[in-house]
Amino acid sequence: MAATPSTMAPLGTVAPDFTLPEPLTGEQVSLANFADKRALCVAFISNHCPFVIHIAEALARYGADYAPKGVALVAIGSNDAKNYPQDGPEAIALECQKRGYGFPYLYDESQSVAKAYRAACTPDFYLFDADRRLVYRGEFDRSRPGNDQPVDGCALREATDRLLSGQPPLERQRPSIGCNIKWRAGNAPAYFG
Numbered sequence: 001m002a003a004t005p006s007t008m009a010p011l012g013t014v015a016p017d018f019t020l021p022e023p024l025t026g027e028q029v030s031l032a033n034f035a036d037k038r039a040l041c042v043a044f045i046s047n048h049c050p051f052v053i054h055i056a057e058a059l060a061r062y063g064a065d066y067a068p069k070g071v072a073l074v075a076i077g078s079n080d081a082k083n084y085p086q087d088g089p090e091a092i093a094l095e096c097q098k099r100g101y102g103f104p105y106l107y108d109e110s111q112s113v114a115k116a117y118r119a120a121c122t123p124d125f126y127l128f129d130a131d132r133r134l135v136y137r138g139e140f141d142r143s144r145p146g147n148d149q150p151v152d153g154c155a156l157r158e159a160t161d162r163l164l165s166g167q168p169p170l171e172r173q174r175p176s177i178g179c180n181i182k183w184r185a186g187n188a189p190a191y192f193g
Helices: 050-069 089-099 112-117 154-164
Strands: 019-022 027-030 039-044 071-077 105-107 124-128 134-138 177-180
Touching: 019 105, 039 050, 039 112, 039 154, 050 071, 050 089, 050 154, 050 177, 089 105, 124 154, 134 154
Parallel strands: 039 071, 071 105
Antiparallel strands: 019 027, 039 124, 124 134
16 A cells, blocks of 8 residues: 655644535535634545555544534535546545544535645645644644554644643644545645645
């Protein structure tokens, strides 16, 4: 299984705007929908990626645990659904029901949002403060398919806890590792090697 690291966008980067469909509800969801939240975590995920499947249950728990604290989680699927239909809108809606995701899981058909965030892999996490400036990007935790590390989201949870308590961002942030985003032919961004 090939592993691709996240690009580690510069801390302080402002969250790029987006408006994307939520296949489960048929609604359009924008960055502005989260304006009243203390923090926003944007996660690029995929239905079929073993790295995402490995953390799916813990990701659902993260979303449920932090929602009452004013932290929004939004997932985005940006894979080429023509060649990977298991990542298309219908499959995204089914995945939300199957996994019990209590957060929006949006479909980025044009892949423009993934490009704006410089996403490279699934999963890829971006945590923004109340001003929507990036304070964390990287791994969920040290667990990967096949290793014996606990799937607990400890890296993302620590970053979120620090943000909520007014502490500065973690100095050491490790890239996420996962499957590469499946770009449409000729659509891969320059930053993606």
